[in-house]
Amino acid sequence: MTRSTVGALALAALVLPLAAGCVSNSPTPSGDGASGAPGVLSVSSTADACDVSAATAPSGNITFQVKNDGSDVTEFYLLGEDGLRVISEVENVGPGISRDLVVQARPGKYFTACKPGMVGDGIRAAFTVTDSGTEVGPTGDTADQLKTAETQYVAYVKDQVGALIAGTKEFAAAYKAGDDDKARELYAPTRAHWERVEPVAESFGDLDPLTDAREADLEDGQTWSGWHYIEKDLWQPTADANGGKDYTPLTQAEREKAADDLVGYTQQLVDQVNKPDFTFEAFQIANGAKALLDEVANGKVTGEEEIWSHTDLWDFQANVDGARVGYEGLADVVEAENPDLAAELEQRFTEIDALLAEQGSIETGFTYYDKLSKDQVKALATAVDALSEPLSQLTTTVTGA
CATH class of the missing domain: 2.60.40.420 (Cupredoxins -  blue copper proteins)
Structure with missing residues (x-):
């Protein structure tokens, strides 16, 4: 990796x-x-x-x-x-x-x-x-390779949620204490751990909407909670960006509840992935890698995910990283079954990583989405499309379907 x-x-x-x-x-x-x-x-x-x-x-x-x-x-x-x-x-x-x-x-x-x-x-x-x-499922040497990939994948997920809960607790403490500058600083890099495991979180009941629903995703009568609920309070919009209404900041009691809920939902995720029977099969990992690229195409590259903070490129990178890790665990099988596909995937991942590196990194910070030029957004979208097509072949290659 x-x-x-x-x-x-x-x-x-x-x-x-x-x-x-x-x-x-x-x-x-x-x-x-x-x-x-x-x-x-x-x-x-x-x-x-x-x-x-x-x-x-x-x-x-x-x-x-x-x-x-x-x-x-x-x-x-x-x-x-x-x-x-x-x-x-x-x-x-x-x-x-x-x-x-x-x-x-x-x-x-x-x-x-x-x-x-x-x-x-x-x-x-x-x-x-x-x-x-x-x-x-597969048999023989291929089965052994895929079983190893599944074991490594579970270890990665557990590692990421461990980092996620630690970062979320620090973020929540800063937010509750009114240290908004620190909370804003922690927001994007902590969420990167979530973005790398978000589809895993989505498999556990309603944890994902409780933790990561965007305001635009809310249904009538649905109570808003989670990361984006706090995001809006940290990057408070003008009336023009808030449907013509002045934004009302959360009270201290509302802040404390929002922070405690976020930590609680994250802890539920930690508990789920650390259960002895938590596992994913190879075909699910392959499907997940493609779905992560779909996440990028339908939210991050359009700037719709982080509409208040504009930290979409942190999420973008995390999704791409997640797709790469899913693929790399299966790469030996792909290379044996379809070496041309393996070579193209390596090339496309390299290209999209290079474009993202021009805008920064999760560790040092990225360009905010609203500061990107139209040409830069177009180049990123094109790279996503170029990777998405060969990645769509991953599951059938791994399963032999």
Whole structure:
């Protein structure tokens, strides 16, 4: 590994009740989808339906070909039997766009779920994986390589959340004490640890929205908390930037509650990843690496993540670092299966890191997003696109799907 950072698994946890409009699917023992290939299922997501071509599939590699047939951006998930644990997901599927989600599924009961508009409870349906009679996952030397990658990945996650809780406590103490200069100084570098593991955090219930929801993401009646809630108070907007209303600073009591809540939610994350059964499989790490690039494309490179502090490049770098770590753990397998892909990924990671280095570093500080020129933003966006395409091949290369 070239950096002491962690790749974050791209998992977005949902607690999804049964919803009206979920299409009833007829079982297809072979798991055939629109393509007719075994283990390939088509998914049509609209405003009121999540139409999966079959409600069953044989164990092993399953490819969900997700098509957004609605007018809003959507997401698709494969959830565990409890409806809480996310096996894997694909986010930010725009109208008319298709995206594939590849999973390695063992026999058991699951749920499929669509989340049109990326808000609300979403739409889910029961899904069963039958026993194909074949071993799920890689075997032989490849299996050993991927098991090592999974073990190293878990160690990285634990290391990052350890640094995160320490930094969060220091940040919270400064904020509660009214030392806003120190809190602002700690904000971005501490959040980098979160950004490296954010999709892991998203796999644990509602920890992510409680800890990291942006104001623009809030649903009607949702109570705001977490990093961006405090961010706004530390970088207080003018009325023009606040919907025409003067911003009302948090009271001391509100500050203390916001800080204590942030530490508490972060501690929950620490507790979860330090459980003995915490692990991620190789296909999930691969999916996560791609999803981290999607995070960059849909928030950081647009300046929408840190709209008050403009510290988006810290988050950008952390997401890229996380994607690189996820890939590097799997690199030996990729090089054996597709050396051209491995070479291109190395090149693209090097290019995007070089562009970011022109603007600073997490340790020394970056250029604030609102100080970037249009050409600089365009160059970063182009580099993200160039990396995103080959990275989308990572899961199928690792799983052999």
